[in-house]
Structure formats: structure tokens, C-alpha cells
Amino acid sequence: MAEPSTASRPAAAAAAARAGATAVAHPNIALIKYWGKSDERLFLPRTDSLSMTLDVFPTTTRVTVDAGAAQDTVVFDGRLAGGERLRRITAFLDLVRRQAGRAERAVVVTRNAGPTGAGLASSASGFAALALAAAGAYGLAPDARALSRLARRGSGSASRSVFGGFALWHAGADADSFAEPVPVAGSLEPALVVAVVDAGPKALSSREAMRRTVATSPLYEPWARSSGQDLVEIRAALGRGDLAAAGEIAERNALGMHATMLAARPAVRYFRPASLTVLDRVAALRQGGVGAWATMDAGPNVKVLCHRADSAVVAAALREAAPGAAVHVAGPGPGARLLDGAGR
Ligand code: DP6
Numbered sequence: 428m429a430e431p432s433t434a435s436r437p438a439a440a441a442a443a444a445r446a447g448a449t450a451v452a453h454p455n456i457a458l459i460k461y462w463g464k465s466d467e468r469l470f471l472p473r474t475d476s477l478s479m480t481l482d483v484f485p486t487t488t489r490v491t492v493d494a495g496a497a498q499d500t501v502v503f504d505g506r507l508a509g510g511e512r513l514r515r516i517t518a519f520l521d522l523v524r525r526q527a528g529r530a531e532r533a534v535v536v537t538r539n540a541g542p543t544g545a546g547l548a549s550s551a552s553g554f555a556a557l558a559l560a561a562a563g564a565y566g567l568a569p570d571a572r573a574l575s576r577l578a579r580r581g582s583g584s585a586s587r588s589v590f591g592g593f594a595l596w597h598a599g600a601d602a603d604s605f606a607e608p609v610p611v612a613g614s615l616e617p618a619l620v621v622a623v624v625d626a627g628p629k630a631l632s633s634r635e636a637m638r639r640t641v642a643t644s645p646l647y648e649p650w651a652r653s654s655g656q657d658l659v660e661i662r663a664a665l666g667r668g669d670l671a672a673a674g675e676i677a678e679r680n681a682l683g684m685h686a687t688m689l690a691a692r693p694a695v696r697y698f699r700p701a702s703l704t705v706l707d708r709v710a711a712l713r714q715g716g717v718g719a720w721a722t723m724d725a726g727p728n729v730k731v732l733c734h735r736a737d738s739a740v741v742a743a744a745l746r747e748a749a750p751g752a753a754v755h756v757a758g759p760g761p762g763a764r765l766l767d768g769a770g771r
Contacts, residue, residue, distance in 0.1 A: 447491035448563025452555035452763035454547060455480040455587045456619055456730050458677035458722060459658045460684045461596065463641040463651060469601050470583045473641070474654045477595045477609060477661060478587045481619060482760030484541025486552035490520075490564040496532040503537055519554065519581045520561055526577075527565040535561075547621065547728060550633075554581030555588035555763045563765055574763070575605040591762035593665060595658075612668030618738035620719075620731040622745045623753040624701035633725035636688060636695045644691040650683045674720025674732045681722040699727040701749045708748035712741060 461476035493500070499517045501508040508516070520533055535557065539549050558578035562569050569577060571589060579586035579596075587594040587606040596606040641647055657680045664672035688695035702723065709731055712719040719733045719741050733741045738756045746754050 446564050446566065447489060448560045449487065449489040449766040450556045450559035450563065450763055451485050451487045451766055452552045452559065452585075452588045453480050453482065453485045453591075453760040454541065454549065454552040455584065455594065456722060456724070457584065457587070458673065458732070459654060459661055459680050460724075461583050462684045462687065463637050463647065464583070465598070466601075467638070469604075470579045470581075471601065471604050472583055472596065472598045474651050475595060475598050475658050476584075476587070477593065477658060478584070479593050479617065479619060480588055480591050480760045480762065481621075481757040483621075483755055483757040484539065484547060484549070484552065485760075486537060486539050486549065486556045487766070488535065488537040488553070488556040488560045490557070490560040491534045491536075492529075492531050492564050493534050494531045496534070499532045499535065501535045501537070504539060515581070516557065519557060522580055523558075523561040523565050523567065523577070527562075527567050529565050533561070533564060547623070547724075547726070550582040551584040551588045554578050554585035557581060558585065558589075559763045559765060571762075572605045572607070575607070576602070578763075579604060579606075589763050592759045595662070609662065609665065611665040614668040615665060615670060616735040617670060617759065618733055618735045618741075619757045620733060620738055620741045620745060621755045621757060622705045622729045622731070622749060623755070624699055624705065624729065624749055624751065625727045626753065629697065629726045631695060631725075636691075636697075636725050639693075639695060640687050640691045644687045646683075646687045646690040650687045653683065654680060670732070670734060671718055674718065677722050677732055678720040681724075685723060697723065697726050701752060702727045702729055704748050705729040705731075705745055705752070708744055712744055717741065717744075 455478035457476050457478040459477040461472045463473040465471045465473050501513050501516050541547050555578045575586045575589040586596050590608045593609040593611050594606045595609045657676050661673050661676045709719050709721045717737050719731050722730050742754045742756050
């Protein structure tokens with residue numbers, strides 16, 4: 428490649444100094460949960476997990492390098508961020524800057540289409556979008572695995588939102604702890620019906636809750652062991668297009684995870700009365716012959732796996748059971764993508 432002329436060098440440097448990229452990523456919901464870390468700093472999970480990326484509630488994030496700035500600026504849903512949120516994003520940008528051999532600060536403008544911090548995986552879509560946008564802005568070009576590893580360092584579950592459809596995150600050590608797509612039968616037409624029974628931020632972060640569970644719950648180790656078997660079985664079920672088997676496995680894996688929390692000291696309890704009402708209704712749907720299986724994360728909201736053809740029936744049943752809940756129907760969504768190239 429020809430050396431840039433001396434006249435164009437400052438222009439190139441100036442362009443790099445204000446380079447930016449915009450990325451969009453969708454949340455994912457785990458059918459086999461990530462719950463517990465073996466390394467807090469590197470975000471290494473104790474167990475493998477498996478999720479479906481959704482086609483609702485995307486996060487859109489723009490990162491612009493700002494050579495003149497003394498610190499990073501984060502605008503989150505239209506407001507200037509500070510405190511823990513700013514600290515986490517700055518720490519993540521520091522990681523990207525180290526990888527890129529760069530030092531300039533950045534402006535991050537991010538917007539969530541769904542509720543933030545309410546168990547709807549906004550940190551997964553958030554850090555997947557941030558990883559891709561920041562990598563672009565700082566001139567890195569990670570492949571999908573490297574991007575998944577990078578997103579993991581912001582929030583573990585973000586490693587899976589790099590991919591569309593179903594994704595498996597290998598617990599691994601640092602270099603081999605990434606997610607990858609999981610093939611499923613073409614006949615599988617799943618939907619996730621999300622019942623938001625409480626859209627407010629959760630009282631205890633998933634990070635703190637999983638830390639306490641691993642440290643104090645006598646049920647944690649048995650759950651972690653059985654989760655490995657759940658993963659083997661659900662992969663086989665998804666591969667043969669058996670949604671009923673996959674749903675049963677997902678429901679027991681999630682309820683088992685909540686059992687580990689209930690046994691933590693002090694207990695971590697995310698269930699609200701409306702969560703139980705929805706779980707009852709899901710069981711009633713099954714008794715009435717409609718395939719529906721529930722999963723819950725670190726929050727009170729309930730996500731119900733069902734056949735796409737049954738999703739309207741399931742959504743109507745959940746709206747009737749929990750009139751205060753907002754009910755959304757999601758299908759399998761796309762992986763993270765850049766909306767524009769780096770450098771623009
Ligand atoms: C219950 O990925 O939010 O949703 O890695 O500490 O940021 P950190 O935790 P996070 O935990 C998600 C936990 C979960 C289960 C899952 O998504 O697998």
C-alpha cells in the first residue's frame with residue numbers, strides 16, 4: 428500500500444480521532460441459564476448456557492471517538508449517565524482501548540427500546556451493541572467469536588446476543604469462553620411471550636444475586652451439575668424440533684435456578700404475586716392442551732415459550748390472568764450488526 432502523503436497524515440489522524448460507529452443488538456432469553464461465575468473479572472461462567480435472541484426491544488448504540496475529551500461521556504436513553512452505569516461503560520471502553528492500542532475518550536449514545544434492568548436482558552443487548560460499536564469506532568475488526576468474547580466482558584449474557592436465533596455460550600477459560608449459533612430443526616417455529624408484570628428496575632442486580640447464590644446457597648452445586656445435563660437434552664430436543672421437550676427442560680432449569688436463590692443466605696426472591704399468577708396460567712394452558720412453558724430471569728417477569736401458531740392464544744391468556752402486565756410476543760431475532768461502517 429502507498430504511504431500516505433505527509434499532507435494527508437494529519438487529515439487521517441483527525442478522521443480517526445472522531446471516528447464513530449453505530450450498532451444494534453437484541454436481547455436474548457436463556458433457556459438454560461447462566462447463573463454463577465468462576466472468575467468475576469473475566470466474566471467466566473460456571474456453566475454453559477443456551478438462549479434465544481429476540482426480535483423485540485433492541486438497543487442501538489453509537490460510539491464516537493472524542494480525541495479532545497478528558498473523560499468518556501455516556502448518554503443513556505436521552506440522559507447523561509453517571510455513577511455505576513458510567514463506571515461500567517468506561518471500564519468496558521478501557522478494555523476496547525487496550526485491545527486497540529488507543530487512548531482517546533469517547534461519547535456513547537445508547538437507547539433501549541424496552542425496559543432497562545427489569546429482567547428483560549437489557550444488559551445483554553446493551554453490551555453486545557456497545558462491543559460492536561466501540562470495536563468499530565476504535566478500528567478493531569473482531570470476528571464473531573472475538574466479538575462474543577469481548578461482549579462477555581461487559582455482561583456475561585451479552586456474549587450470546589452477538590448471534591441471532593439460538594446461541595450456546597461455552598463456559599470455557601478466557602479464550603474459549605464465547606457463544607456460537609446452535610442449529611435447530613427447520614420445523615421449529617418458536618415464540619416467546621413476555622409478560623412484563625413489573626417494568627421497574629430490580630432491587631438486587633443479577634450480578635450481586637448470582638454472587639450471593641454461589642457463595643451461600645446449598646442448592647447451587649446440584650443445580651449447576653444438573654444444568655449440564657439439561658443442556659445436552661435441550662440441544663437434542665431443539666435439533667429434532669421437539670418444542671415440548673425443550674420447553675419442559677427450560678422451565679425446570681429456570682425454576683431450579685430460582686430455587687438456588689431462594690436457598691441463598693439471605694434469600695434472593697424475584698417472584699412477585701403476579702409472577703405466580705402467570706406461572707399458574709401457563710400450567711393451566713398446558714392442561715388445556717396448549718404447549719406453553721415458562722422461564723424467568725433475575726426479575727419478576729415471566730417469558731413463555733410456545734409454538735408461534737399458539738402465541739396469540741398464549742398472549743391473550745396471560746393478559747387475562749395478569750391485567751396489569753404488558754404482554755409482548757417475540758420471535759427469534761437477528762444477531763448484532765453495524766448500522767454504518769467504522770470511520771463514518
Ligand atoms: C438470570 O449477564 O446480567 O439472565 O455477567 O454479571 O452482567 P453479569 O450478569 P448477566 O446475568 C444474566 C443472568 C440471567 C440468566 C441468563 O441470561 O443466562
